[in-house]
Amino acid sequence: MGLVAAFAIGLLATLAAGAAAAAPARIILLRHGEKQNAWKLCPVGVQRSQALKAQHLGKGAADSLFRPGETPKAFFAITLHTLELITPAATSWGQPVITYSVLPEGSPADFREQLNVQTRKAAQDLLNDPRWDGSTVVVAWEHDHIAKVVPPAKAGKMPGPVPVTLYDLLGLAKFKDAPANWPDETYDYFWIIDFDPATKAPASFRMEKQVFSGAFAGxxxxxxxxxxxxxxxxxxxxxxxKKKADRKAGGTQ
Incomplete structure (x- = not known):
């Protein structure tokens, strides 16, 4: 058995048993902003990053997602897009962004595999690193690695059920309201996952729209x-x- 498959099986077994060594009290999960190319956000995505700081995720935000008096423990990113999106909010708290860095280099297949590897590592760390235990963390991620339905034509070519999305790795399928696929044109939602402090297993899930006003109403x-x-x-x-097979599966490209 390969190392990747062995890791995946071990992580799934841990999730199934609800036996994570540690877990945040809450994960606030969101997608990167609208992008211009593989390397940077477009002007709309940049504006979203500032809107998130001002209204939802920054220190002193008008409609903060954090509890009164709460300070987020960490901000996470995986790609340049996610790093650019979340940096203004993290900076407002005087915090760095912890990156599981993947650059858009090489072939699309190579880029995708690096996203797979780093997403698995991030999930493992979130569920085992005592630094995040009992805290609130913000995770900005690439949408196909938050949740993605694999079209049947592609699923049949895959070597096995190795999980590569946070939906699978964090055990979100147990929640009927948790979508199994993140749509291409949807950038404006948070997924908020609360964990049971005793079992360290996901205990609740909800989606919340990013609502902006004033200078960010557009x-x-x-x-x-x-x-x-x-x-x-x-x-x-x-x-x-979308290709025909993807439309039937609800998947994205």
Whole structure:
């Protein structure tokens, strides 16, 4: 058995048994902002990063997601897009961003495999590192590695059920309201996962829309799975047309 498969099986067994060594009290999970290319956010995504700091995630935010008097313990990112999105909020708290760094280099397959590896490592650390035990952490991630339905044509070619999304690695399938797929044009939601302090297992899940006002009222706030209304004039990358098999599976490219 390969090392990756062995790790995945071991992590799944831990999740199934509810035997994580440690776990945050809460994970606030969100996707990166709208992107211009593989390396940076478009102007709309940059505005979203500032809106998140001002209204939801920054110190003194108008509609903070944190409990009164609470300080987030850590901010996490995986790609340049997620790092760019979450840095303003983290900086407002005087905190660095902990990165499981993956750069958009090499072939698409190589990039995807690095995302797989780093997502598995991040999940393992979240569920075992005592630094985060009992705290609130913010995780900005790549959407296909938050949740993704694999089209049947691709699923049949995969060597085995090795989990590569936080949906699987954190055991979110137990919640009927947790979507198994994150849509391409949806950038404006938080997933909030609370953990049982005794078992360290996920105890509740909810989705919350990012709602902005004032100077940030123009940042897209579309419903889950609905078009975000952006056009090429925004300088944001447009979603690729879905293939027939992907439409049936609800997957994204």
């Amino acid at each position: 940042v897209p706030q579309n419903d889950w799975g609905a078009p975000n209304g952006l056009t090429p004039a925004s300088k944001c990358q447009m979603p690729k047309p």
